[in-house]
Amino acid sequence: MNSILYVDLTERSSKVIERPDLFSKYLGGPGVASKLIIEETKPGTDPFSPESPIIFAAGYLVGIFPCMVKTVAMFKSPLTKNLGESYSGGHLASALRFAGYDVLVVHGASENPVMIKIVDDDVKVERADSLWGLSPLDVEKTLREHYEGIQSVISCGRAGERLIYYGNVIVDRFHHFGRLGLGAIFGSKKLKAISINGTGEIPLEDPLAVKEMYKKLYDEVVNSENMLKYHNLGTSANVLELNERGALPSRNFKESRFRGAERISGEAMAESSLERKISCPGCPVACIHLAELKTGFAPEHEKGRKEIFSEKVLVPYNYEPMYALGSNLLINEPSHLLRLIYRCECLGLDAMMVGTVLAWVTEAFEEGIINLDDTLGIEPRWSDVGAYLQIIDNMVDLKNPFYTKLAQGLDVASEKYGGEEFAMIVGRNGLAGYATGYGTIAGQLVGARHSHLSNSGYSIDQMALNQPIGPEQIAKFLINQEDWLYVLYSLGTCYFARKIYTKEVVCEVLKIMGIDQTPEGLMQLGKEIFHNLYKFKIQEGFELTDQKIPGRVYSMQTPHKKLDAEKMQSIIKFYIHKRESEGLQLRPEEKALKELLSFEG
Amino acid sequence: MRFRIEVVRPERCIGCYSCVYACSRHLFNTVDPSRTAVFLRTEGSLANPFMPVTCRFCKTPECAEACPKDALQPLPEGGIMLITSRCEGCETFDCITACAIRALALDKKTKFPVICDKCGDCAKYCPHNVFKYEEMK
Numbered sequence: 001m002n003s004i005l006y007v008d009l010t011e012r013s014s015k016v017i018e019r020p021d022l023f024s025k026y027l028g029g030p031g032v033a034s035k036l037i038i039e040e041t042k043p044g045t046d047p048f049s050p051e052s053p054i055i056f057a058a059g060y061l062v063g064i065f066p067c068m069v070k071t072v073a074m075f076k077s078p079l080t081k082n083l084g085e086s087y088s089g090g091h092l093a094s095a096l097r098f099a100g101y102d103v104l105v106v107h108g109a110s111e112n113p114v115m116i117k118i119v120d121d122d123v124k125v126e127r128a129d130s131l132w133g134l135s136p137l138d139v140e141k142t143l144r145e146h147y148e149g150i151q152s153v154i155s156c157g158r159a160g161e162r163l164i165y166y167g168n169v170i171v172d173r174f175h176h177f178g179r180l181g182l183g184a185i186f187g188s189k190k191l192k193a194i195s196i197n198g199t200g201e202i203p204l205e206d207p208l209a210v211k212e213m214y215k216k217l218y219d220e221v222v223n224s225e226n227m228l229k230y231h232n233l234g235t236s237a238n239v240l241e242l243n244e245r246g247a248l249p250s251r252n253f254k255e256s257r258f259r260g261a262e263r264i265s266g267e268a269m270a271e272s273s274l275e276r277k278i279s280c281p282g283c284p285v286a287c288i289h290l291a292e293l294k295t296g297f298a299p300e301h302e303k304g305r306k307e308i309f310s311e312k313v314l315v316p317y318n319y320e321p322m323y324a325l326g327s328n329l330l331i332n333e334p335s336h337l338l339r340l341i342y343r344c345e346c347l348g349l350d351a352m353m354v355g356t357v358l359a360w361v362t363e364a365f366e367e368g369i370i371n372l373d374d375t376l377g378i379e380p381r382w383s384d385v386g387a388y389l390q391i392i393d394n395m396v397d398l399k400n401p402f403y404t405k406l407a408q409g410l411d412v413a414s415e416k417y418g419g420e421e422f423a424m425i426v427g428r429n430g431l432a433g434y435a436t437g438y439g440t441i442a443g444q445l446v447g448a449r450h451s452h453l454s455n456s457g458y459s460i461d462q463m464a465l466n467q468p469i470g471p472e473q474i475a476k477f478l479i480n481q482e483d484w485l486y487v488l489y490s491l492g493t494c495y496f497a498r499k500i501y502t503k504e505v506v507c508e509v510l511k512i513m514g515i516d517q518t519p520e521g522l523m524q525l526g527k528e529i530f531h532n533l534y535k536f537k538i539q540e541g542f543e544l545t546d547q548k549i550p551g552r553v554y555s556m557q558t559p560h561k562k563l564d565a566e567k568m569q570s571i572i573k574f575y576i577h578k579r580e581s582e583g584l585q586l587r588p589e590e591k592a593l594k595e596l597l598s599f600e601g
Numbered sequence: 602m603r604f605r606i607e608v609v610r611p612e613r614c615i616g617c618y619s620c621v622y623a624c625s626r627h628l629f630n631t632v633d634p635s636r637t638a639v640f641l642r643t644e645g646s647l648a649n650p651f652m653p654v655t656c657r658f659c660k661t662p663e664c665a666e667a668c669p670k671d672a673l674q675p676l677p678e679g680g681i682m683l684i685t686s687r688c689e690g691c692e693t694f695d696c697i698t699a700c701a702i703r704a705l706a707l708d709k710k711t712k713f714p715v716i717c718d719k720c721g722d723c724a725k726y727c728p729h730n731v732f733k734y735e736e737m738k
């Protein structure tokens with residue numbers, strides 16, 4: 001172990017380098033990747049240039065303990081222009097480790113479509129012209145062939161091939177490297193797919209201790225209410241929960257309750273469409289909910305009997321696309337929601353960002369800042385699934401200058417057409433579906449990857465309903481969460497298992513692996529990982545003090561009433577102050593601390 | 602006491618590999634998805650159902666019949682036992698290809714076929730009761 005596999009697409013070559021120095025200190029996942037992304041990227045590299053690397057790093061404990069399943073992908077994001085950081089479950093981390101590697105680094109670019117095929121130590125770059133243009137779903141069908149060991153197939157779709165800034169990479173059919181545009185990086189390298197088949201072992205130093213600990217953790221996982229909920233309805237339970245609290249974004253965050261919520265709720269989906277639940281290797285939970293979408297044969301083929309004869313496909317769903325392509329667009333028909341998700345899957349598009357874009361387009365059309373000439377005759381209207389599907393297609397086809405701007409994100413589109421006020425992005429990434437209060441917005445703004453999962457800001461909003469929580473406490477919470485999550489992610493821990501893997505448990509588990517750590521030491525490590533990533537962001541031009549929050553955030557309804565801009569500012573200022581006192585320089589020299597920290601003292 | 606393990610509810614399988622990992626921990630003190638006596642397969646895409654596979658404890662085992670060295674001894678209650686002294690030096694592994702459901706794997710390290718020892722760990726670690734583990738009468 002401790003091995004990094006380097007594949008060069010230009011040279012079609014590969015090599016393995018052992019880096020015990022990195023792994024002994026940073027374990028794996030984002031810990032190791034945070035060092036590599038800096039080592040491997042020349043400052044200012046164009047995300048689409050051959051020099052722009054992709055780093056896949058499996059968590060340190062993948063395969064060894066339950067719910068250790070994650071791989072991080074790090075790259076330069078075309079969407080945010082700085083850190084691209086995305087996590088996926090599925091078979092990838094296990095396949096990589098069973099093949100004998102902890103990290104895969106991809107460099108270079110090819111002239112013609114290629115794929116990387118790895119079977120243990122056999123590493124090949126092969127032509128993939130015939131796969132180019134295929135949906136990731138078809139690529140998976142085509143490349144999944146191995147009978148032995150664990151195989152992972154990941155690929156971009158047409159969105160990535162055409163460099164849509166939020167094109168994603170689909171992992172093992174139902175998982176994703178979403179959000180920050182990894183698919184477009186694949187596209188720019190003419191890299192269609194990666195197949196990894198691992199048939200080797202992850203050696204255990206102390207098998208008896210591992211077995212004992214495994215048993216304990218396994219029992220906790222399968223008996224824990226905390227994890228069971230992810231199996232039962234999964235995160236889709238949030239639709240009704242948030243709706244009830246008045247925190248479910250609807251009509252592009254203009255409203256925080258949705259009248260159709262019951263129809264597209266997790267409960268309703270389970271009733272009408274849920275077909276299967278599946279898991280990541282090494283996790284007994286099975287939170288991946290798969291719905292059946294009946295697509296219907298061609299009418300001319302079935303002569304009006306489509307209620308009887310239909311084709312069906314499996315579509316993964318969870319809360320985020322249900323908000324983004326459901327409540328936020330006023331979609332209230334489960335099959336419409338599933339069709340939108342499925343189109344994103346087939347094209348390899350980030351469903352959340354697509355929802356953010358479609359909501360903006362609809363409102364921009366209502367406001368008259370875009371017109372039928374821009375949309376090529378399509379009238380975007382709330383809940384109009386047909387129009388939305390056409391808009392998605394036109395965007396991936398880069399049909400005209402308007403669609404081309406949409407494909408580059410809402411900062412680009414709203415800069416040209418206006419409507420920044422309701423372009424629901426922070427740090428150029430679409431907001432997640434939590435109109436819960438300050439924590440969620442501030443958390444996504446300061447998070448290294450601008451995700452709600454960066455620091456779980458929405459959860460402090462929930463706590464703040466029962467007791468007053470001031471700006472300083474919110475800032476502290478965000479810092480502690482994000483630092484700690486970097487430790488868990490470096491181990492490969494699934495976010496959903498974070499309550500099982502407490503600091504004490506992690507110390508115990510690491511001890512079995514021969515690593516002595518204390519809770520404080522781990523927090524320090526998490527902090528260092530965060531600092532490394534932020535240094536990369538800053539090196540690539542990110543400035544926290546320049547980030548904008550769309551005006552709509554201050555007019556939307558939340559369980560904390562309307563949010564106050566001053567309080568938000570004060571959270572950010574406390575945050576900057578605290579991070580700077582840790583030694584992370586967040587502002588350019590010339591910006592005075594005073595000016596930013598008028599609340600200090 | 603003789604035990605046996607059987608896949609009884611394959612349609613419940615969530616594809617978690619808990620059984621596979623448990624088996625390789627039990628038999629080999631390691632984690633290795635190919636050193637195991639329980640297998641998880643899909644027909645092509647992961648969109649297809651999972652098919653967990655274990656030894657079927659055949660009464661007249663094809664694997665045993667195929668072995669040119671009589672290294673696999675059929676057991677009265679079904680299934681087989683490996684006589685390692687006879688297996689050594691085999692290069693054809695006819696037993697593995699003979700099993701129609703492919704419940705045998707070649708252990709690349711020891712060059713023996715991996716044989717289920719009926720410990721029941723796969724059943725113990727299966728969160729959805731896909732297996733039945735019972736004493737044989």
Ligand code: SF4
Pocket residue numbers: 067068069089090230278279280283284285286287288494495496497
């Ligand atoms: S809880 Fe879900 S995502 Fe997390 S490891 Fe288990 S199956 Fe994978």
Ligand code: SF4
Pocket residue numbers: 606623624627628637638639655716717718719720721722723724
């Ligand atoms: S009973 Fe034991 S040896 Fe046999 S397949 Fe299950 S875990 Fe493996």
Ligand code: SF4
Pocket residue numbers: 613614615616617618619620621641651653723726727728729730731732
């Ligand atoms: S433990 Fe059970 S559910 Fe998990 S893969 Fe094995 S048979 Fe399937």
